Amino acid sequence: MSAGLWLIGLGPGNLDHMSKKAIDVARACSERFLEGYTAILPPYQEDRLEDFVGKWERIMRPLVEDPEKLLKLAKEEPVALLIVGDPMQATTHVDLEARCDELDIDFNIIPGITATALAVSLSGLQSYRFGRQVTIPYSYGDYLPSSPLEMIYRNYDNNLHTLVLLDLDPTGMGVEKPTPMSPHDAFTILQKMEKKMVEGGKKISQPVKNLDGVLLTDISLDSQKIIAGNLSEISEYNDGWIHCLIIPSKMNQNEIDAFERRKIV
């Protein structure tokens, strides 16, 4: 294979969902780096990675955002940057496209399944009824913006469902191994945002604890669990490794049925 940078999607977490093409191209590269901060593989999947693609090395945010070393290598030989999910979901990977373009380095993408796309499809809710997605950040010190909850309410009032991602990086620096936020923490943070909105005189569409929610835990892994209920109920579920949340707006009958099938009995 010729020199260049190959961004390769590893899929949603379970390596069995990698495509044959992703495996073949990763193996054919002469160096392989795992991008380790925008997303994370569960430890026992990380242990399997070498069997799938060969020897690899982890790199964190500084080496991806100041990619001189990476690009110098890619100018000389085929280099794989392995990325959990789909490679182009994160801004930082789009930046790599720009850098390769400037430096005339061959740039290629092998797509992967993202957990976010799966979350939507596994929820049983209709994909075209989703509004913009929202991330709940860890709070840094006293600072807690209420804008994520405001966006959830805006979707809700416009009759659109919201996919809610939970933050992975309590430090905000991208240098340590990610720490997925628990459903309980997400619920607590949403309630703090609600309190801030109420104190600021902003209208809330529905108290946070009464909102419906679908909790998707460990998507694609053997431990995958999808449960429905109100946010207060489902935030009690704290098993599993990594979570995301869907907050449905008004559901049609098919969606209500799917929601009921996912309820904790």
Next chain:
Amino acid sequence: MSAGLWLIGLGPGNLDHMSKKAIDVARACSERFLEGYTAILPPYQEDRLEDFVGKWERIMRPLVEDPEKLLKLAKEEPVALLIVGDPMQATTHVDLEARCDELDIDFNIIPGITATALAVSLSGLQSYRFGRQVTIPYSYGDYLPSSPLEMIYRNYDNNLHTLVLLDLDPTGMGVEKPTPMSPHDAFTILQKMEKKMVEGGKKISQPVKNLDGVLLTDISLDSQKIIAGNLSEISEYNDGWIHCLIIPSKMNQNEIDAFERRKIV
């Protein structure tokens, strides 16, 4: 493998993007049906399908929406329903989950990469800035709703990008092989919607011909092409097999750069 229904994602069109797991499970099933109406494989990929999964048979809408035959089989043996993209994106597949639940038939999902998720990531635009997606339907007789364009403008005015899917079924019946809509036809239909809005006294955010667009053609295939420009320019591109469109709202600098890199020179 035990009896049950397996919904298996074939990925975005190029079968090389199928996961190892999807291939293994499809092969292990005793019968395989290709769902042939919500999405379509390019002819030369369809020719490869047997090599990947073994013998298969095409089924159209009537046999999927009245699935007695399918479910009777799945009660006795492992049955694969092969679906282009991800299995749970279409309502009709969520209905199968409900039917299996009622009849106590084992129901399983093997995910696939959807062209819609790839469209967003390959555009270079940021996934969290997308509003709800929109489909441009073929017009049936004189009837042409302007609601798809109104939704595009609503996203646009709320500073959200729109993923626009193009209809596959000129008959609306789901019994014939899908016919992907061309960029030129999509542009003409959008302009008709604009005319209808203007005549009805509705406000338009921007004339259709001046809207920016990213056209994604033959996603994942060797013939994949991604081009940017205004809608009038990119609608001139009518090569390729299947298309979708992204209509960006105000772009940030990274997004503008990505857009420029995709412009037709």
